[in-house]
Amino acid sequence: QVQLVESGGGLVQAGGSLRLSCAASGRTFSIYKMAWFRQAPGKERDFVASIKRSGGSTYYADSVKGRFTISSNNAKTTVYLQMNNLKPEDTAVYYCAVDQARGSSTSYREVTYDYWGRGTQVTVSS
Numbered sequence: 001q002v003q004l005v006e007s008g009g010g011l012v013q014a015g016g017s018l019r020l021s022c023a024a025s026g027r028t029f030s031i032y033k034m035a036w037f038r039q040a041p042g043k044e045r046d047f048v049a050s051i052k053r054s055g056g057s058t059y060y061a062d063s064v065k066g067r068f069t070i071s072s073n074n075a076k077t078t079v080y081l082q083m084n085n086l087k088p089e090d091t092a093v094y095y096c097a098v099d100q101a102r103g104s105s106t107s108y109r110e111v112t113y114d115y116w117g118r119g120t121q122v123t124v125s126s
Helices: none
Strands: 003-006 008-014 017-028 031-039 045-053 058-060 068-072 078-083 091-099 122-126
Touching: 003 091, 017 031, 017 091, 017 122, 031 068, 031 078, 045 068, 045 078, 045 091, 058 068
Parallel strands: 008 122
Antiparallel strands: 003 017, 017 078, 031 045, 031 091, 045 058, 068 078, 091 122
């Protein structure tokens, strides 16, 4: 099993920045890819960004391209989401997820991911 703990959420004004972290523990050697998703009130959970453990290739939702950057530490057990130029529509609970490459590999699909964190709240005021 892999355990995920997110941190770094909070309240920020529009145009501001936040950096989210997600620390993985347990069977981290099995991690193939890590990702961030978000869920706004009353809406479905949406893909934000992903990063492959080997090679570090990244993939972003169109809505965050140019504003958000996903990265990981050298050990590939912590993933970060640097969020710049935040907008009120970025308000959501942000979830970290891990893909162990057991099935689907499509980055933006929830079903691809095997483990999820509990989420961290990001609120952007206008």
